[in-house]
Amino acid sequence: RGGGGVCDFGAIGACGAGIGMVNSPARAVADNPGLKTDNLKAVAVYYDHQMNDSRVAVMTVRAAVESGAVVLNHAEVTGLRMTRGRVTGAELKDRLDGTEFGVDARVVLNATGPWVDHLRRMEDKHSMPSIRLSKGAHIVMKRKSPWKAAMATPIDKYRITFALPWEDQLLLGTTDEVYEGDPADVRATESDIQQILDEAAFSVKDADLDRSLMTYAFAGLRVLPGGPGGVEKAKRETVVSEGAGGMLSVAGGKWTTYRHIGRVVMDKLAKLPGSPLTEDMEPVKSLVRRVPLPGVANPNAVAHRLLVDREPGTRMDPLTARHLASHYGSLAFDIARLANEDPALAERIHPDGPEIWAQVAYARDHEWAETVDDVLRRRTTVTVRGLDDEAVRTRVEEMLGL
Incomplete structure (x- = not known):
């Protein structure tokens, strides 16, 4: 069925891989307790990388501005x-x-x-x-058990379904079907969600796929060369x-x-x-x-400095420090400075997530965020964690001056 490792950056796109070893089902379950082992003979392990596509996109734009671009x-x-x-x-x-x-x-x-x-x-x-367009949908689930590795399960000759530990949750998907509508209208439908759950059930235990665990569903479009045959x-x-x-x-x-x-x-x-x-x-x-993207740095070193280099009488939650370090790199120090100057910005956006209000101010002032969704969905992970409730959205509106 396959398996994989993840790196520190924490999100969707794979950046490279290398074939590793073959493990026993027992060893695989030790890493991923949610793995089904019925008729499972062995697990091939390979090593891969993750990146947060929204954060990399914003940093690429920022790098362009530093080179003279206008946004x-x-x-x-x-x-x-x-x-x-x-x-x-x-x-x-x-x-x-x-x-x-x-x-x-x-x-x-x-x-x-x-x-x-x-x-x-x-x-x-x-x-x-x-070109032609292929729609790919994902769903995000709360994790019932620890997941130390990503899982890739072949569905047919062309497609694989993934179960990835992502942003402290479980990312499932993806679909692959032709899309001919307005790109602005692409959505994850109920049919997409059910397909993802059904395909994940080949290798993931039912308890980990309960609908009550789902926090978010989304879809995007792959831009593919025009030509004959299916998009898959x-x-x-x-x-x-x-x-x-x-x-x-x-x-x-x-x-x-x-x-x-x-x-x-x-x-x-x-x-x-x-x-x-x-x-x-x-x-x-x-x-x-x-030229590296702005902020590129060792997240472990950045998180350590965020925790130890504090103003007298202030502290940062380790989960927040880790989150800032892995999503902003050395730019996390700019966000920490905002939190030091205004204690209200050091508070969590939502008690169940690691992000703080200083990130909203930073997205507004340095990352061209102009709408609530810009902040909660495209600059932070609040929405994908299912934490963008009415109170959160109202305060973000106030900070953006909407």
Whole structure:
């Protein structure tokens, strides 16, 4: 049935793996008491890594800003600016206050994920689809027993179901089915939830799959190359194309290769007419290849310093210190400073979670969080823990000035 290990960062995407050993069912149950052992002969163990995709996305944007980028959150592209048949900018709309404005550019990169073909049709209404979408759903469960390793269980020739220890909970999934609706409307349906539970039941005990343990359900979209056959068979490859108006579009790929994709795209952008990029691309490539994301640090060392380097008369809960260290790295010290300056920000957002109110202030002031969901779902793990009750959401609204 398979098994795996997890690293410190704590969330969804796998970043690399190595084959390990084969263990007995008894050894596997010692690590994961929720494992079913009926007819189980052996468990293959491999080692893998985890990352929090929301946190890595925010830190990637922050790294871009430190290199000179300008960030517009909640900005919708409503049209493209054209000059003599070439794309030379975009018309934008602020989705929060309705403000409309435009941006001029010498080159335009369309990296809009599941909306990539929508923008390609703005450039050329006759453009053919370049990608297709696959919906993947997950559910999050409270853990009844300790889980020391992730579990990967083959379902058929192409698909595997996962049971991962994640954010002190259990992450189950995923589904893989074609999606043809509006990307903004993707949701985990009741059918998705039941499918995930049924597939998890191949290897997870029923007591650990009780519906009362579920705290959250969500779905996302995989951007896959267009082609024949089912989406479960499609290769997870990157699609890069230049349109009739000179706009470069890129979609697909995986977190494991996103820096490589960045280098490929920069090479292609440099060759476009009017590109501001010089022939000497080495400084740019070096930036994409070698510069670490903001805050990258050993989480064990950061957590230790958060606990021992305190102002007189203050202390930090070890669970909070560990959470901040693993999700913010060395930037956790900035959050700790906010908590030291204002004791109210040192309080937990919810008594059942490790996060503190200083993270809300930090998301507002340094991470472009403008809505309650930006904070609770996309900058912190409050929502996925099922802790975003009305009182929490109301206070976040107040802190955001909504």
